[in-house]
Amino acid sequence: MGSTPTSTTQAFDKARAESRSALVGYLPAGFPSVEGSITALRAMVEAGCDVIEIGLPYSDPVMDGPTIQAAAQQALERGVRTADVLRVVEAVAETGVPTLVMTYWNPIERYGVERWASDLAKAGGAGMITPDITPDHGSAWIDAADAHDLDKVFLVAPSSTDDRIAMTAAESRGFVYAAAVMGVTGARDASSDLAGPLVGRVRASGDIPVAVGIGVSNGDQAADVAAYADGVIVGSAFVRCLLDHADDEAAGLEALRALTTDLAEGVRRGAR
Numbered sequence: 362m363g364s365t366p367t368s369t370t371q372a373f374d375k376a377r378a379e380s381r382s383a384l385v386g387y388l389p390a391g392f393p394s395v396e397g398s399i400t401a402l403r404a405m406v407e408a409g410c411d412v413i414e415i416g417l418p419y420s421d422p423v424m425d426g427p428t429i430q431a432a433a434q435q436a437l438e439r440g441v442r443t444a445d446v447l448r449v450v451e452a453v454a455e456t457g458v459p460t461l462v463m464t465y466w467n468p469i470e471r472y473g474v475e476r477w478a479s480d481l482a483k484a485g486g487a488g489m490i491t492p493d494i495t496p497d498h499g500s501a502w503i504d505a506a507d508a509h510d511l512d513k514v515f516l517v518a519p520s521s522t523d524d525r526i527a528m529t530a531a532e533s534r535g536f537v538y539a540a541a542v543m544g545v546t547g548a549r550d551a552s553s554d555l556a557g558p559l560v561g562r563v564r565a566s567g568d569i570p571v572a573v574g575i576g577v578s579n580g581d582q583a584a585d586v587a588a589y590a591d592g593v594i595v596g597s598a599f600v601r602c603l604l605d606h607a608d609d610e611a612a613g614l615e616a617l618r619a620l621t622t623d624l625a626e627g628v629r630r631g632a633r
Contacts, residue, residue, distance in 0.1 A: 367454075367487060368487060369459040369487050369514075369535035369536060370534075373411075373412075373535075373591055376411055376592070382587035382590055383411040383572065384410050384592070384625050385412040385594040386402075386413055387413075387429075387463065387596035388401055388402055388405070388600060389416035390418065391437075391439060393435065393613070398436075399449055399452040400614065401599075402415065402453045404618050405599065405618075406453065406458045407618070408617075408625065410625070412459050412460075412461065412487075413453050413459070414461050414462075414463045415449055415450055415460060416462075416596075417463070419464065429596060429600055443477075447481065450481065450486045454486060459535075461489060461490055461514065461535070462486060462489050465493050466491060474501045478502075478505035478506055478509045481511060482509040487511065488511040488514060488535050489513065491515060495515060495525070496513075503532065506534075512534045513535065514534075516537075516539075516540050517529050519559050521562075526563055527567065533569055534569075535570075536571065536591065537570070537572070538572055538574060539563060539571050541555050541574070556575050556590070559573075560589050572591060572594050573590040574596070575594075577598065578597070578598035580627030580630070582627070583595070584631030587628040593627075598620060599617060602617045
């Protein structure tokens, strides 16, 4: 089966030792195809992503913006299954870069929480990001993740209370995902003035890396976020590279590599 998982914490420790932020890159599994997503994600690793998030395509994505929804919908139409997601995890984890699955809770409940945790660990996955469950409603996942030594990445938002932020920091392992834009995901023109204070609030409540998802789409924006966050999460901008070159896979991969390189330089430029 898969390689021994690399803990996400190791990637953040390495970035911190280099006085920079970690670059976290996201694509949905099965987009543009199962093999195509493996090739694309491996290209992102080669070009400088420190951590990979693999989306499990889902038919009712409450948090995803239109770009990621379009990609996930394509994957679903092409029949991507949970088993395919695990195959993508295995192929990407073989690179040695920590590989997480980002998914809504419903597909995991259907698959079987314990079975999922076991299969994810066997595939070499580092853990899971769960946007629609909170630690106080995630005991089944927390137990299964702990049993298989998987990272548990929960989300906080500017609207989160201090108590909830403290609980989330205490229960997360790997990093805390600061969703610093209210509403759905997507590339935006400017970084949010809500992100810095949110990172500060998480840091005040626990010693765990904080990565910010805020619609970053270029190296300059990555440098801005890297000035205060432990990690910079990029999703829609990577998906857009492939959507924009849907009829030319080579051009899509080239755009993906160029974007990753720009972002990887950005997180180093924004070094604290």
